[in-house]
Amino acid sequence: MKLKEIILLELQVLFRRKSPTVLLLFSIPVLYSFLFGYAYSRNVIKYVPTVIYDQDQTATSRALIQAYADSERYQIVAQVTTQEAMEQALRENEALVAVSIPPKFAQNIKLGMASEILLETNSTNNMFGNSVISSSQEITQTFSAATGQKLLEAINQMPGPALRSAAPIKLGVRIINNPTTSYTNFMLAGLVANGLQIAVLLVAGTLIAKEYNQLFRWQDTSSASIIIGKLLPCWLCSIGAFVTYLGIIIVFFDVPFRGNPISIILLGSAFTFLVINLSLFFSAITKNEVSALQVPLLYIMPGLLFSGLSWPHLAMNHFSQTISSLMPLTYMADTLRDLLLAGYSPTLLKNVFIMFSSGSMLGLITMFVFSQRRRKIESQTAKEVPI
Amino acid sequence: MSWWHIFTREIKQMFITDRRRAIFLFGASLAYLFLFSLLYGTHTVKAIPLVIYDQDQTQFSRSLIQAFDDSERFQIVSYVTTQDDMENALHEKEAYAALDIPQKFTQDAKSAHSSTVLLLADGSNIIITNTITSAAQEIIAAFSRETGARLTEINNVQLPSMAFNKAGPIDLRLRVLNNPTQSYLSFFVLGLSMAAFQQGIFLAVGASILSEYQNPDELKNAHPLSIMTGKLFPYWISASLAFFITVIAAIYFFEIPGKASMISLFFLSAAFIFAAIGFSAFIASICNNELTFTRISIAYTVPAFVLSGYTWPQEAMDTVGKIISYTFPLSYFSNTFRELMIAGYSPVLYRNIFILFLFGLVFTSIAMLCYIRRTKQIHSVPNC
Numbered sequence: 001m002k003l004k005e006i007i008l009l010e011l012q013v014l015f016r017r018k019s020p021t022v023l024l025l026f027s028i029p030v031l032y033s034f035l036f037g038y039a040y041s042r043n044v045i046k047y048v049p050t051v052i053y054d055q056d057q058t059a060t061s062r063a064l065i066q067a068y069a070d071s072e073r074y075q076i077v078a079q080v081t082t083q084e085a086m087e088q089a090l091r092e093n094e095a096l097v098a099v100s101i102p103p104k105f106a107q108n109i110k111l112g113m114a115s116e117i118l119l120e121t122n123s124t125n126n127m128f129g130n131s132v133i134s135s136s137q138e139i140t141q142t143f144s145a146a147t148g149q150k151l152l153e154a155i156n157q158m159p160g161p162a163l164r165s166a167a168p169i170k171l172g173v174r175i176i177n178n179p180t181t182s183y184t185n186f187m188l189a190g191l192v193a194n195g196l197q198i199a200v201l202l203v204a205g206t207l208i209a210k211e212y213n214q215l216f217r218w219q220d221t222s223s224a225s226i227i228i229g230k231l232l233p234c235w236l237c238s239i240g241a242f243v244t245y246l247g248i249i250i251v252f253f254d255v256p257f258r259g260n261p262i263s264i265i266l267l268g269s270a271f272t273f274l275v276i277n278l279s280l281f282f283s284a285i286t287k288n289e290v291s292a293l294q295v296p297l298l299y300i301m302p303g304l305l306f307s308g309l310s311w312p313h314l315a316m317n318h319f320s321q322t323i324s325s326l327m328p329l330t331y332m333a334d335t336l337r338d339l340l341l342a343g344y345s346p347t348l349l350k351n352v353f354i355m356f357s358s359g360s361m362l363g364l365i366t367m368f369v370f371s372q373r374r375r376k377i378e379s380q381t382a383k384e385v386p387i
Numbered sequence: 388m389s390w391w392h393i394f395t396r397e398i399k400q401m402f403i404t405d406r407r408r409a410i411f412l413f414g415a416s417l418a419y420l421f422l423f424s425l426l427y428g429t430h431t432v433k434a435i436p437l438v439i440y441d442q443d444q445t446q447f448s449r450s451l452i453q454a455f456d457d458s459e460r461f462q463i464v465s466y467v468t469t470q471d472d473m474e475n476a477l478h479e480k481e482a483y484a485a486l487d488i489p490q491k492f493t494q495d496a497k498s499a500h501s502s503t504v505l506l507l508a509d510g511s512n513i514i515i516t517n518t519i520t521s522a523a524q525e526i527i528a529a530f531s532r533e534t535g536a537r538l539t540e541i542n543n544v545q546l547p548s549m550a551f552n553k554a555g556p557i558d559l560r561l562r563v564l565n566n567p568t569q570s571y572l573s574f575f576v577l578g579l580s581m582a583a584f585q586q587g588i589f590l591a592v593g594a595s596i597l598s599e600y601q602n603p604d605e606l607k608n609a610h611p612l613s614i615m616t617g618k619l620f621p622y623w624i625s626a627s628l629a630f631f632i633t634v635i636a637a638i639y640f641f642e643i644p645g646k647a648s649m650i651s652l653f654f655l656s657a658a659f660i661f662a663a664i665g666f667s668a669f670i671a672s673i674c675n676n677e678l679t680f681t682r683i684s685i686a687y688t689v690p691a692f693v694l695s696g697y698t699w700p701q702e703a704m705d706t707v708g709k710i711i712s713y714t715f716p717l718s719y720f721s722n723t724f725r726e727l728m729i730a731g732y733s734p735v736l737y738r739n740i741f742i743l744f745l746f747g748l749v750f751t752s753i754a755m756l757c758y759i760r761r762t763k764q765i766h767s768v769p770n771c
Contacts (some may be wrong), residue, residue, distance in 0.1 A: 178510030
């Protein structure tokens with residue numbers, strides 16, 4: 001069979017009327033885009049349920065409570081009157097944050113003795129902890145500076161200099177690329193890339209394994225033609241699925257698109273090329289189609305979490321970095337996010353090169369394994385025939 | 388064939404004939420536990436590369452830089468002399484944060500004009516961004532307060548302690564409960580391991596149910612209830628054993644907090660395993676073959692984990708996300724399991740056990756009906 005015929009045959013399999021596998025290739029990334037896009041649509045953690053335990057009950061303490069109430073990060077759900085009730089609210093998850101204002105809060109401040117507030121947060125889920133830690137610091141510092149200003153005014157300073165004395169150094173934070181620290185911008189593109197990876201695995205993972213039972217079909221065909229003939233149609237469809245899911249997350253979920261389309265498609269092509277080759281490799285070494293999908297099972301979640309998409313490389317130890325370097329998504333997820341959010345990635349060309357070259361290398365190994373196993377099976381069949 | 392015979396036959400299949408099933412059940416959660424404990428072994432993000440652009444070059448600006456250098460959160464990787472170099476360092480990812488100290492920083496701060504320090508942070512990875520902003524806020528607040536106190540001391544002739552209290556009259560004491568260091572190891576690893584655990588149950592039970600369709604005659608005369616009990620009970624026992632092995636390994640080898648009482652863990656895991664077995668038996672009973680079943684279960688893993696509310700909380704999801712989340716058994720298990728392990732208590736424990744038990748009951752019943760229908764179909768077709 002010629003290469004062209006194999007490609008046509010594989011395309012027929014991908015698009016066959018009864019259960020077309022190309023649907024898997026497109027539906028998983030599309031489904032993931034919508035599922036995760038909707039799940040993350042609020043982008044940041046807001047309205048964390050908060051309980052207030054105000055033991056002071058003065059204008060100053062109420063002004064501080066107002067500062068928390070005004071922040072969209074907090075939603076005051078209850079005012080309690082005892083320590084037990086506050087702890088109970090935290091324990092029962094009615095509130096995730098408790099602000100406790102001590103007795104004589106205002107009095108101590110006015111006497112120049114300083115006072116402190118206690119903020120307790122339930123950080124079983126770090127997302128809440130992170131949100132609360134940074135916003136509470138900001139609110140309290142602003143409130144403290146304003147109160148400090150009034151205290152200094154009371155000892156004969158003009159309001160302007162008083163404020164500047166109370167807060168002589170301000171911090172201006174400029175977050176580039178993702179100014180609102182949106183979770184959608186942070187995770188969606190990479191998470192769905194993992195979906196694409198899974199889809200490719202499910203489709204390409206069976207392609208070689210199933211041929212071991214029907215080698216008679218390929219009697220005059222070289223192993224290289226078979227592998228390439230299976231690779232190309234699948235690769236083309238995967239690139240299509242990549243472009244489709246990117247379109248969805250950009251149009252429906254407002255993920256920025258600042259990069260050059262050519263670089264993004266180049267990155268997507270290199271990634272799908274590597275993943276297909278990896279799937280074909282798994283397919284070539286396993287005994288049947290089901291095992292071809294089950295063997296790389298260990299790699300689905302690690303593939304995502306070791307990629308540096310969420311937990312950064314700089315926080316990994318050497319061992320984790322080594323595992324990370326074996327995961328295709330490592331060369332894709334961060335770079336894709338940089339291209340989408342910043343319009344540029346310093347590692348684009350390096351990563352594209354790594355993905356194409358390791359993909360080609362895997363392709364060669366797959367060809368070798370396939371031809372060896374094929375030869376073995378054919379020689380066994382030849383021995384069995386005379387008997 | 389009685390249920391006991393089916394039970395012993397199933398145990399044999401699981402550990403001898405088709406060892407894959409035992410490997411999935413016992414191996415998946417332990418493998419994920421091991422892998423992700425290594426990944427999150429550093430607990431938090433530290434030593435974020437920082438570039439300094441000090442336009443002031445005074446002793447005062449250097450003491451601010453020193454404060455950043457002293458923090459374990461930052462690691463100064465270079466000092467630049469132009470705005471372009473600073474932006475370039477961020478652009479090329481040589482640094483994830485840049486501290487821009489303006490000209491006349493000292494002069495403005497000390498002459499009561501106040502001065503603004505600009506911190507640029509890369510926002511693409513919000514784990515890094517959150518670490519940068521909260522650490523920088525803390526450092527600057529402490530530095531500013533100290534400077535303010537000195538100014539008040541000098542300008543208003545105040546005693547040092549009085550001046551310190553007037554410059555920063557309110558202190559924030561933050562008490563982070565359950566996971567005080569915001570460690571990712573405590574936060575994340577258990578849930579990932581349980582996602583794999585669920586996957587292991589799925590594949591093992593799926594293989595077991597689907598193998599009966601291949602050899603429909605073996606259990607031809609057994610009662611469907613005996614078949615389901617005999618086939619699923621061994622998985623429930625093995626999965627419970629695998630769960631406790633994982634928990635013990637998590638506590639003793641990977642130093643994950645284990646405040647949960649064994650009884651609450653037992654009831655929660657029993658209900659979850661029942662629900663997961665029922666769910667996989669149901670999916671397997673409607674699939675044509677193991678290939679389709681494996682495809683479905685693999686595609687299900689990531690959404691089940693992401694939408695379970697384990698990372699991005701259910702409270703922050705919109706209605707669609709929440710509704711989907713409520714349909715996954717893992718949503719009722721993983722969060723409660725984490726609460727039990729790191730807080731020792733979960734207010735929704737009994738509710739979730741009940742829901743999971745219902746899930747199990749409903750799915751097992753449907754699975755049984757599908758199985759009966761399917762085997763009847765197979766038997767009605769001659770020579771099939």
